[in-house]
Structure formats: C-alpha cells, structure tokens
Amino acid sequence: MAWDDPVVWILIVGLGILLFGSNKIPELARALGKARREFDSASRGLADTINSEINGAQVPPGMNRPIAQPVATSVAMPAQLEENDPLLIAARNEGIDTRGKSRSQIASELASKVQD
Numbered sequence: 278m279a280w281d282d283p284v285v286w287i288l289i290v291g292l293g294i295l296l297f298g299s300n301k302i303p304e305l306a307r308a309l310g311k312a313r314r315e316f317d318s319a320s321r322g323l324a325d326t327i328n329s330e331i332n333g334a335q336v337p338p339g340m341n342r343p344i345a346q347p348v349a350t351s352v353a354m355p356a357q358l359e360e361n362d363p364l365l366i367a368a369r370n371e372g373i374d375t376r377g378k379s380r381s382q383i384a385s386e387l388a389s390k391v392q393d
Contacts (some may be wrong), residue, residue, distance in 0.1 A: 279285070294302065359365070368375050368387050375383050 364383055368383050369388050369389055373386050
C-alpha cells in the first residue's frame with residue numbers, strides 16, 4: 278500500500294472517526310491548527326532575531342525583513358607604499374602619478390597602461 282492511494286486515506290480517516298468519535302475530530306483539527314500557528318510565529322520570530330543580529334537593525338514586530346539602515350562610509354587613506362615596492366617602481370617607469378593612490382588603484386592604472 279502506498280500513502281498516495283486514496284483507499285489508504287479513507288481507511289485512516291475512518292479509523293480516526295471510530296477511535297476518537299465525531300465530536301473529537303474538530304477539536305483535534307483546532308489543536309493542530311493552533312500548534313501550526315504557534316510554530317509559524319516562533320519560526321518567524323527566530324528568523325527576525327537572526328536577521329536583526331546579522332544586520333544590526335531592529336526589526337519591527339510583524340515584519341519579516343529588517344529595515345535597511347544607511348551604511349556609514351569612511352574614506353580610508355591609502356597606505357604608504359615603500360619606495361622599493363616593485364609595483365611603485367613599475368608605475369613610475371610607465372609615467373603613472375602614484376601620489377595619494379592606493380595599491381589597487383596603481384595596479385589597475387598600470388594594467389590598463391600596459392594593455393594599451
């Protein structure tokens with residue numbers, strides 16, 4: 278017998294009516310529905326808590342996703358490159374101005390200049 282067979286489900290429902298009686302079936306259905314709602318509510322609450330912990334934002338009650346918070350950005354000063362850095366030497370040999378630029382900016386300019 279397979280679980281997708283309609284005869285099996287009819288037998289299960291018939292057995293349930295015989296065991297519990299017709300008065301208990303609605304009570305069982307209500308209890309299952311209430312348990313399902315409580316489970317869904319708890320899982321949403323857990324998801325909200327996890328999202329707020331990850332994003333560092335407060336999630337209003339009843340909302341499944343955190344509110345987008347503006348991100349504070351700061352411009353980091355590029356680290357000082359040493360004079361004997363091969364990237365710096367290669368960039369200067371190609372005529373690239375390296376003052377005030379980060380290592381990645383110098384590398385991208387050097388790559389584009391070498392490709393041309």
